[in-house]
Amino acid sequence: MKFEGKVALITGAGAGIGRAIALRFAKEGAKVMVADCNRSPYSGGEATVKMIMEAGGEASFVFTDVSKAADAENMVKATIETYGKIDILVNNARIWMCKPLTEVSEEEWDTLMSINLKGVFLGSKYAIPEMAARGGGVIINLSSMAGYVGAALASVYCASKGGVLLLTKAMAAELRPLNIRVNALNPGIIDDGMGQQLLKEYEAYDLVFGIPNLADRIIEMQGRLGTPEDVANAALFLASDEAAFITGHGLSVDGGAVAI
Numbered sequence: 001m002k003f004e005g006k007v008a009l010i011t012g013a014g015a016g017i018g019r020a021i022a023l024r025f026a027k028e029g030a031k032v033m034v035a036d037c038n039r040s041p042y043s044g045g046e047a048t049v050k051m052i053m054e055a056g057g058e059a060s061f062v063f064t065d066v067s068k069a070a071d072a073e074n075m076v077k078a079t080i081e082t083y084g085k086i087d088i089l090v091n092n093a094r095i096w097m098c099k100p101l102t103e104v105s106e107e108e109w110d111t112l113m114s115i116n117l118k119g120v121f122l123g124s125k126y127a128i129p130e131m132a133a134r135g136g137g138v139i140i141n142l143s144s145m146a147g148y149v150g151a152a153l154a155s156v157y158c159a160s161k162g163g164v165l166l167l168t169k170a171m172a173a174e175l176r177p178l179n180i181r182v183n184a185l186n187p188g189i190i191d192d193g194m195g196q197q198l199l200k201e202y203e204a205y206d207l208v209f210g211i212p213n214l215a216d217r218i219i220e221m222q223g224r225l226g227t228p229e230d231v232a233n234a235a236l237f238l239a240s241d242e243a244a245f246i247t248g249h250g251l252s253v254d255g256g257a258v259a260i
Helices: 016-027 045-054 069-083 106-116 118-133 155-178 193-209 214-222 228-239
Strands: 007-011 031-036 058-063 088-091 137-142 180-187 250-253
Touching (some): 007 016, 007 069, 007 118, 016 031, 016 045, 016 058, 016 088, 016 228, 031 045, 031 069, 058 069, 088 118, 088 228, 118 180, 137 228, 155 250, 180 228
Parallel strands (some): 031 058
């Protein structure tokens, strides 16, 4: 197993991509700390822990709002107290917004940025010293194809994901002497809760902006909707020893959408 003896801390692991990464890493032998702001035993972080344990893996849950420094510090502390180290950090927690820029409130801007971008900063800030003290580690940040290309009605989301991508590259340069690799994943439209919300909202805005079949055109660019497992497999590679010479990279998982 690729990750036997490794410890992975994954934010936003209560559903979708985060859950798929947690399950995939656990299958490869990692001990997983599931960090999420949804503690539901049926649909949130605790449910992910249950799924891992039922499959024979090892996992724990820590309630975390990644936009709050105290929570980010606590999730790292809880991981160290439970498993003794952090080998892999996946900054996955994020939210989506579909709205004309002129209709976005200052509060909405701050909320999205605090989760999507500040959350990556805070999670990394507290995990890096622990990784460095134990010889290094791997950080994977969830960006998006929206970090490369603009998308109508998603200006704030695009800004946050562009920030994540450049933060990833800067972190990679800064942390290389500490033997910490940092890469980003850039998914396209994924068939999970967020992806379905995105498509539904774009379909609704078609009526307002007169852009026919926009959702269908997005899917056509990718060939199909991606799956959370597609992203989890890419995360598995970037976190593994097979990617030992890869850092500062943004790996697209989008069916070639940004190549068109």
